[in-house]
Amino acid sequence: MIKETRIALKNLGKINPESIDDYISQGGYLAFAEVLEMKPTSVIKEIEDSGLRGRGGAGFPTGIKDRYTTLSCEDCDRYIICNADEGEPGTFKDRIIMENDPHLLIEGMLISAYGIGASKGYIYIRAEYYLSVERVKKAIETACERGYLGKNIMGTYFSFYLEIKLGAGSYLCGEELTLMESLEGKRGYPRIKPPFPAEKGLFGKPTLINNVETLSHIPTIIVKGSKWYTGLGTEKSKGTKIFTISGNVNKPGYYEVELGVSLRSLIYDFAGGMKEGKTFKAALLGGAAGTFVDESMLDTAMAYDSLKEKGATLGSGAIIVLDNDQSVFEVLFSVLNFFKHESCGKCVPCRIGTTQLMLLMNKIKSEADKADILKEIFHQSELMAKSSLCPLGQSPILPVKSSIKYFEKELLTFSA
Amino acid sequence: MEEFVKITIDGKHINALKGSNLLQLAKDNGIPIPSLCYHKKLSPTGACRLCLVKIKGTNGLVASCTVQVKEEMEVTAFDDELEECRKYLLDYLVSEHNEENDNSYTDEFFELLKKYNLYDKSKRKYPSVWKLMNYSKDDSSPVLTYDASKCIKCFRCIKACDEVQGKNVLSFNDRGMGSYIIAGFDKWKESECDGCGECIQLCPTGAIVEKPHRSEININNLDRKVKTTCPYCGVGCQIEMQVKDEKILRSNGVEGVSPNDGRLCIKGRFGYDFVQSKERLTHPLIKKNGKFEKASWDEALDLIASKFNECIDKYGNEALAGYSSAKCTNEENYIFQKFIRTVFGNNNVDYCTRLCHASTVTAMLRSIGDGAGSNSIEDFETTDCLLVTGNNIIETHPITATYVKRGVSKGMQVIIIDPKWTPLVNYASIWLQPRLGTDVALLNGMIRYIIQNDLMDKKFIESRIDNGMQAFEYLKKLCQKYTPAYVEQITGVPGKLMTEAARIYATSPTSMIATGMGMSQQVTGTNNVFSLINMMLITAQIGKERAGIDPPRGQNNVQGATDVGASPLNYPGYIPVTNDENRRKVAEIWNVPYESLSSKPGLTTVEIAHAAYNGKIKALYIMGENPMLTDPNLNHAKESFNKLDFLVVQDIFHTETTAFADVILPAASFAEKNGTFVNSDRRVLRVRKVVDSPGEARNDWKIILDIAQRMGKPMKTYNNESEIFDEIAAVTPIMAGINHERIEEHGIQWPCYDKNHPGTSTLFLEKFNTPNGKAKLNPVDYVAQQEKVSDEYPFLLNSGRILYQYHSSTMSRKNDALNAFANKSYVLMHPNDVIKHNFIDGIEVKLTSARGNLTTTLRISEEVLEGELFMPWHFSESPVNNLTRDELDPHSKIAPFKLSACKVEKV
Amino acid sequence: MNTEEILLKYKPDKENLIQILHEIQDLHPQQYLTETDLLKVAKYLNITRSFVYGVVGYYSMFSTTPRGKYIIRLCESPVCNMFNSKMIAEKLKEILKIDINQTTADGLFTLELSECLGLCGNKPSMMINRETYTELDENNIELIIKNLRNN
Incomplete structure (x- = not known):
């Protein structure tokens, strides 16, 4: 049977999250010490060679992003931001890391900051994650006391200051450019892209923004080497991924496994299979901005490209499992309602579209010509995806299209 | 370096500046990509998405308003897919929009709906959703109403307030479909909104509309729109007055024209109702037995002519004087001063400029040779540092201030010297708050610091200042005692703040000075400005683009009135009355004997009042001034006016001064006449007739000519104001190249010496306007004020x-x-x-x-x-x-x- | 700690607005932002009132109306929804005798709905102030509320 391979979760349960000594005893901050002897470009190269891709959902190669951030100007201020605004429904991996191993995240940020030449970093945490905030805050304080953060770290010329910033209840602020607006103290509106963060990010300066899980891979990549890391996962999706499995399974929770694992294995080997008397009907992969799959997809490899080929998404690693008694329509309804609530209102298609879609979803419950309405839902979602300013408005098409693909019959026969 | 690139839009080849905005470029080239949230004065928002296009090599559709053009870009602006998408978006948009009472749409919105066949409600596909939202209406502002149900959330009002006006008073509340515009804490009346109405002008759907005349405005049913110049401060904003049934219903800023590019303040937008006030003077009035009685023009003018002649006969030429007006046009002021010089035969003509910037102008004339602002209004946005002294620019010159605020948002440093807080402090890097009347000490302290730290420009001093280093050494010596501690003791300004301000001013690549009434209206007014100019000269913050000194002028035509000779000291074009050669030239043009033009400088405003008190001035002719409120020491001034034998006041309203008059003549307001004003950056701007004058009110220049005629000293007559301006150009070298036709669309900044001269945006680039072309340092010492607090007056x-x-x-x-x-x-x-x-x-x-x-x-x-x-x-x-x-x-x-x-x- | 002291902890930069609002709101016994406080914030940060109010209005955790000593945030995410969070909401309304976004007459509880709280492994779930509560059912919520009431 396949086992977990823990990188981001490597210290989980082994250390007291509030003790920096515990972290150090597990080899903590050794990777960073090693990096201080390296040239920044070599650090970036190591990350690039590892094939690590963004674990927030978009899956962009981390090393390339690092490098772009250093390119836009020679000698200007740069920022690094950790995106800890975890809000994708069904996702709770970043919370687990922050609550259990905050120093790992800090070390990942330190290494990245050294690589790109940033002296100031922010961790943007959603305010509802009280325990995460407390743990990370404490970790920053102790790291400062021990000289891992601050001026001339460990007697070198490298200085780095780290600060926590809180969200205040907005899903959209997890989108990188919107997050930067929020971090600057403004309403969470997405910015026009380009320019990308690597050119003009926070306060108009080149900015590297990475997800908590992504950053937590970096210390291990440095210590064990990119070569070791590329031995994990699939050809195009290297390393491990934390999957958060919810729904009617026996052991819902988080599992860090090599990419390429099958959905079947995750549900049956790790999550203990369906609860007694239930059978698998569907899974929503990647959260609200994700795709439904049915049992025909159970053996597809859970990796960026293999899923994309089949029109599905890996996303944040959320796997919401539906059993044979649970309604795809209800989940779709709930997901579209979520988008309506979280639409910032800046662009026309998303602001009005999320409301119009909900009118149609309510209509489909009661009216007879469901096929026409469903067609209209699809059509409007598609137009929204084409014309919206940011990923939020481009997302409803994902669950809409995939639910129609696999469960059209159910949607057409749903009655409230 | 500007780089041009070749791109194609729908197969059309276009040469474009690299980096220019794709949507704007398309519009400029006749490719009407639809848009609503975009406005060329605002940063792109990308909210309405109507301007989506396809760009070869880029995935999906992109909003063209957010694209900067690059070499060989191939753009598809119109195809079936794009048009379907646009129709869908617009249909969405109207589903959110309350379509009742749609007469406040802008043309662009109206046309768009028609183009996509959505104006007819039955053609719309998506169900109306605005009713679900319980949108509110904010009706609390005195000047505007916001109706959220008509709002399409395009951000234009928010950006108009923030990016155009620099106020940032508006925001959205809530989010998603529920979001709506707020001012303050969701109550317009209690917000920082100052009613400029920029948001109204830029709102495309009539969600924000003005209150005045609201019920009468129907966009599709106006009689005419007339462009003219705002009658309030000296910025000279270009306004478009909209008229229905001979009534002015609305004033909008004219887009794309300097000095305001569409921007207005509350006075420019909502201050025009006085024109059609019931209180306007409509008939000549003659005081009989202490009471004003309606009279005919003939009766009134004959009486004036005979009284003026009687005065001349009895007391001689010198016993008459006139106040001309900073509110009147150049043409009128020109005729007025010509009347005083040729009919009264003296130079006793002055006006309120004496009460505002006379000291500034005096100091500037003596040290750099010109009393007008050295820069253009646009420079207030692009200079690196702006020193604002005694000048509440946000309140007194609101549109100039918009340039300053925009500059600040791009990194300009603002230094304020003012004993009183002004709203600009919120935008400033440093605010120095000296005690009243201590400016010279403060400025000398700054000069000392600059010299001590070697922040002056020796090359400039040697090449462009009279007596070069020698003059400088004298200044250095005089300023020696103004140590930070000494200055702090006098002014109360902490030494560290003062020196920091001096450092920023001196070391910025370019610094400009905006100096106001706080500096000029003092017993030491001229010295204050001398000291300021000394600092400017030794740091070479003049004589280059975006540097210099600018006194924003208080009244709409205070600049022009002096330019065209309403001055006891100067003929038109700042040529001293003592200049024989000029008088000879002018006499010829005016067709009068050279000997009849007096070379004796006339009396100034307050001197005229003093002379009246002493019985030396017996008759006074006032055109559009209100000295009985604006003169200092009013009780004394009133006594003076009571001693006059004969007073004529020509105005549009009864004022504190008309009460003292023997005859009151009703004049035309700015909206009832043609002519020109000159604004603070020396821009000659057109004034146009919008409506007829009420009752029997007449144009000032026609009244003046009529009086001259009846006095038996007829002056040249003219068919229109354009002919008068041609004569102004003939006697005023700095305006020689200007005529009404040339300034039909855009004003021209003097000096403009001939018909081919483009006008001058910055003065003193090559030389100063002094006899030897060099500037003069005028070192001055701080003198404590005579007027002091006492136990009685604390x-x-x-x-x-x-x-x-x-x-x-x-x-x-x-x-x-x-x-x-x-x-x-x-x-x-x-x-x-x-x-x-x-x-x-x-x-x-x-x-x-x-x-x-x-x-x-x-x-x-x-x-x-x-x-x-x-x-x-x-x-x-x-x-x-x-x-x-x-x-x-x-x-x-x-x-x-x-x-x-x-x-x-x-x- | 009062509002002024909170403000002085921060540099007067706009970027600190959200942190300041959190602190001021947390300090208030009724967990909301008063106009008096918002005015102080605007003045301290040299920003306009609507800027502050707009930020408050955008983020769902901020409130400009008084709330209870305990703010219940019940997760209504797709996952919790699948596991009957609607029923929990109904039950809470019944126990507290209030609707969503209302506060009990005694000023103790405010009931709000929240997007995914990241507790999907143990659904349905909610937070009350800083504490998380998972595996909710009809019985345990009654007990949770009762305990807090008696506290």
């Missing part, structure tokens, strides 16, 4: 203007919109003084100086220093000039309106 009173009223408020207080914001006199007092004297906020108080007294309302405020007070002087029921002195600055004869010792008592 406060120093400062006075000034506020945004919502204007000067003696004869015009502004006839507008409900302006009065709704501020219509009551008050005095500001520091909280500590309020406590010390056991006052409370809001009580009625009596202010008394050695000259007189008044009553007003006390307001507690940290805007003033302890021991100092501030009062706006617009309100005739609490005339500040009852308290001021008529001692004069020896150089410029300006009166010290800014500093009067007084006491405060509960009423």
Whole structure:
């Protein structure tokens, strides 16, 4: 049977999250010490060679992003931001890391900051994650006391200051450019892209923004080497991924496994299979901005490209499992309602579209010509995806299209 | 370097500046990509998505408003997919929009709906959703209404307020479909909104509309739109007046034209109702037995002619004088001064400029040779550092201030020197708050610091200052004693702040100075400006683009009136009356004997009043001035006016001054005549007739010519104002190249020497306007004020203007919109003084100086220093000039309106 | 700690707005932002009132109306929804005798709905102030509320 391979979760349960000594005893901050002897470009190269891709959902190669951030100007201020605004429904991996191993995240940020030449970093945490905030805050304080953060770290010329910033209840602020607006103290509106963060990010300066899980891979990549890391996962999706499995399974929770694992294995080997008397009907992969799959997809490899080929998404690693008694329509309804609530209102298609879609979803419950309405839902979602300013408005098409693909019959026969 | 690229849009080849905005480029090239949230004055928003296009090599559709063009870009602007998408978006948009009462749509919105066949509600596909939202309406502002149900959330109002006006008063509340525009804490009336209405002008759907004349405005049913120049301050904003049934219903800013590019302040947008006020003078009035009686023009003019002639016969030429007007056009002022010089036969012509920037102009003329601002209004946005001294620019020159605020958002540093807080402090890097009347000490301290730290420009001093280093050494020596500690002792300004300000001013690549009434209206007014100019000269912050000194002018045509000769000292074009050669030339053009033109400098404004008091001036002709509110030491001035034998006042309203008149003549307002004004950056701008004058009111210049005729000394007649301007050009070398036709679309900045001259945006680039082309240092010492606090008069009173009223408020207080914001006199007092004297906020108080007294309302405020007070002087029921002195600055004869010792008592 | 002291902890930069609002709101016994406080914030940060109010209005955790001593945030995410969070909401309304976004008459509880709280492994779930509560059912919520009431 396949086992977990823990990188981001490597210290989980082994250390007291509030003790920096515990972290150090597990080899903590050794990777960073090693990096201080390296040239920044070599650090970036190591990350690039590892094939690590963004674990927030978009899956962009981390090393390339690092490098772009250093390119836009020679000698200007740069920022690094950790995106800890975890809000994708069904996702709770970043919370687990922050609550259990905050120093790992800090070390990942330190290494990245050294690589790109940033002296100031922010961790943007959603305010509802009280325990995460407390743990990370404490970790920053102790790291400062021990000289891992601050001026001339460990007697070198490298200085780095780290600060926590809180969200205040907005899903959209997890989108990188919107997050930067929020971090600057403004309403969470997405910015026009380009320019990308690597050119003009926070306060108009080149900015590297990475997800908590992504950053937590970096210390291990440095210590064990990119070569070791590329031995994990699939050809195009290297390393491990934390999957958060919810729904009617026996052991819902988080599992860090090599990419390429099958959905079947995750549900049956790790999550203990369906609860007694239930059978698998569907899974929503990647959260609200994700795709439904049915049992025909159970053996597809859970990796960026293999899923994309089949029109599905890996996303944040959320796997919401539906059993044979649970309604795809209800989940779709709930997901579209979520988008309506979280639409910032800046662009026309998303602001009005999320409301119009909900009118149609309510209509489909009661009216007879469901096929026409469903067609209209699809059509409007598609137009929204084409014309919206940011990923939020481009997302409803994902669950809409995939639910129609696999469960059209159910949607057409749903009655409230 | 500007780089051009070749791109194609729908197969059309276009050469474009690299990086230019794709949507704007398409529009400029006749490719009408639809858009709603985009406006060329605003940063792109990308919200409405209507401007989506396809770009070869880029995935999906992109909003063209967010694209900067690059070499070989291939753009598809119109195809079936894009048009389907646009129709869908627009259909979405109208589903959110309350379509009832749609007469407030802009043309662009209306046309768009028609184009996509969505104006007809039955053609719309998506169900109306605005009704689900319970959108609210904010009707609390005195000047506008916001209806969220008509709002399409395009951000244009928010950006208009923030990016165009620099106020950032608006935001959205809530989010998603529920979001709506708010001012303040969701209540417009209690917000920082100052009613400029930029948001109204840029709103495409009529969600934000003005209140005045709302029920009468129907966009599709206007009689005419006339472009003209705003009659309030000296910015010279271009406005478009919209008329229906001979009534002015609306004033909009004219887009794409300097100086304002569409921007207006509340006065420019809502201050026009005075034109059609019932209180306008409509018939000549003659005072008989102490009462004014309606008279015919013939009767009134004959009486004036005979009285003026009688005065000349009895007391000689020198016993007559005239006040011309900063409110009137160049053409009218020109005719007025010509009348004084040729019909009265003296140079006793002056106007309120003597009361505002005379000292500035005097100092500037003596040191750099020109009294006008050296820069253009656009430079207020692009200079690196702006030093604002004694100038509440946001309130007194709101549109110039928009340039400053925009500059600040791009990194410009603003240094403020002002004893009183002004709203610009919120945008400033440094605010120095000297005690009233201590400016010379402060500026000398800054000069000392600059010299000590070698921040001056020796090359400039040697090449462009008269006597070069020698003059500099003298200044250096004089400033030696102004150490930070000494300066702090005099001014109260911390040494560190002062030196930091000096450092920023001296070391910025370019620095400009905006100097105002706080500097000029003092007994030491001229010296204040001398000291300022000394600092500017030794740091070489003049003589290059975006550097220099600019006194924003208070009235719409205060610049022009002096330009065209309304001055006791100068003929048109600043040529001294003593210049024989010029008088000879002018005599020829005026067709009068050279000998009849006096070479003796005339009396200035306050001197005329003094002369009247002493019986030397017997008859006075006033055109559009209100000295009985604006002169210092009013009680004394009133006595003077009572001693006159004969007073003629020509105005559009009864004023404090008309009460003293023997004959009152009804004149045309700015909206009823053609002509030109000159604004603060020397731009000659057109004034156009919008409506007819009420009753029998006449144009000022026609009245003047008629009086001359009836006095038996006929002047040349003209068919229209354009002919008058041609004569101005003939006698005024700096305007020689300007005529009405040339400035039909855009104004021209003088000097403009001939028909091919483009005008001049920056003065003194090559040389100064002095005889030898070099600037002159005028080192001055700090002199303590004569007027001091005492046990009897423990406060120093400062006075000034506020945004919502204007000067003696004869015009502004006839507008409900302006009065709704501020219509009551008050005095500001520091909280500590309020406590010390056991006052409370809001009580009625009596202010008394050695000259007189008044009553007003006390307001507690940290805007003033302890021991100092501030009062706006617009309100005739609490005339500040009852308290001021008529001692004069020896150089410029300006009166010290800014500093009067007084006491405060509960009423 | 009062509002002024909170403000002085921060540099007067706009970027600190959200942190300041959190602190001021947390300090208030009724967990909301008063106009008096918002005015102080605007003045301290040299920003306009609507800027502050707009930020408050955008983020769902901020409130400009008084709330209870305990703010219940019940997760209504797709996952919790699948596991009957609607029923929990109904039950809470019944126990507290209030609707969503209302506060009990005694000023103790405010009931709000929240997007995914990241507790999907143990659904349905909610937070009360800083504490998380998972595996909710009809019985345990009654007990949770009762305990807090007696506290």
